[in-house]
Amino acid sequence: MKLSVLMPVYNEEAGLETILRRVDAVPMDKEIVVVDDCSSDGTSRILETIDLPDLKVFRHPVNRGKGAAIRTAISAAQGDAIIIQDADLEYSPEEYPQLLEPILSGRAQVVYGVRDLSGQRPITRLGNQFLTALTNLLYGTHLHDMETCYKVMLREIALRLELECNRFDLEPEITAKIARMGHRIVEVPISYAPRKEK
Numbered sequence: 001m002k003l004s005v006l007m008p009v010y011n012e013e014a015g016l017e018t019i020l021r022r023v024d025a026v027p028m029d030k031e032i033v034v035v036d037d038c039s040s041d042g043t044s045r046i047l048e049t050i051d052l053p054d055l056k057v058f059r060h061p062v063n064r065g066k067g068a069a070i071r072t073a074i075s076a077a078q079g080d081a082i083i084i085q086d087a088d089l090e091y092s093p094e095e096y097p098q099l100l101e102p103i104l105s106g107r108a109q110v111v112y113g114v115r116d117l118s119g120q121r122p123i124t125r126l127g128n129q130f131l132t133a134l135t136n137l138l139y140g141t142h143l144h145d146m147e148t149c150y151k152v153m154l155r156e157i158a159l160r161l162e163l164e165c166n167r168f169d170l171e172p173e174i175t176a177k178i179a180r181m182g183h184r185i186v187e188v189p190i191s192y193a194p195r196k197e198k
Contacts (some may be wrong), residue, residue, distance in 0.1 A: 001104060003030040004079030004155065008069030012087040013042035017050060023085060023093045024052050030096075031056060033076050035069035038062050052121060067163060067170035074158050083152045091149055092191050099152045102186045109157060110183045112143065113150030113190035120194050135172055138180035143187065147171050150190055157183065 005023050009016060023032055032052065036043055036059045047057045058072055070084060081103060085093060095113070102108040117125045132146040151174060158183070165173045178185060 001029070001081060001100065002079040002101065003028060003074075004077035004082045005030055005032045005085050005093070006070060006073035006082055007032060007034045007079060007085045007087055008037060008073065009034055009039065009043055009047075009087045010037040010066075010069075011039045011041045011043060013039075013046060015044050015089040016043055016087050019054060019085070019087050019089055019093070020046075020050060020055070024054070024097050026093050028055060028096060028100075031077070032081055033073045033187075034058070035060065035072045037064060037066070037141050039109065046078070047112060063145070065166035065168075067165040067167055067173070070170060071163050074155075074161075074163070077155055077158070079155055082158050084149055086149045088195050090193055092197055095150075095190050099150060099190070102188065103152065103154065108184065108186035109154050110178055110185045111152040112145065112185050112187050113148050113152075114145045114187045115148055115190060115192035117145070117194075119192070122193075126174045131172065133180045135175055139176055141175065141179050141185060143175070143185060145187070146175050148190075153183075157181070161188050 031054045034057045038060050099111050099113055102111050117128055128147045132143055135146045136143055161177045
């Protein structure tokens, strides 16, 4: 199974090369689809100079938001499954195999990575917990971490989502549409290193 790693980036020069090389090092059939959402720092330069065989880069001429970047990446993806990967080093690409296992074994078509949120600032953690609880109430899901970046699904499902949101409201939109399609979301524990907030 080929995995398409969808990476929206906006002003991520600090950790971009590191995360790209970590994704590239994961031993599986994959492609990395990066969408530079009109970065104004050194992000574009890194993407122009890094030499990775499975890297595809797309650029938005104006900043359109994470949701728009994910739409661009989904339309370009060629893998059997997709995963969303942020560029901020909070998540570990080394865990792709365990996230894909429920799909490969036929137990699921959609998998979410569940974080331990204890390292987040209290207000951020409470916000995540509230949004997850609200999603569960509205859509009959039983999720522990709706806001997780690590959402894995078959590409055919991703294409059927017909996403509309442009910013971070993308997360509940994805979950709501998956629930409406009737897909059960399997959760897999993942490691998580929250970015230090300034």
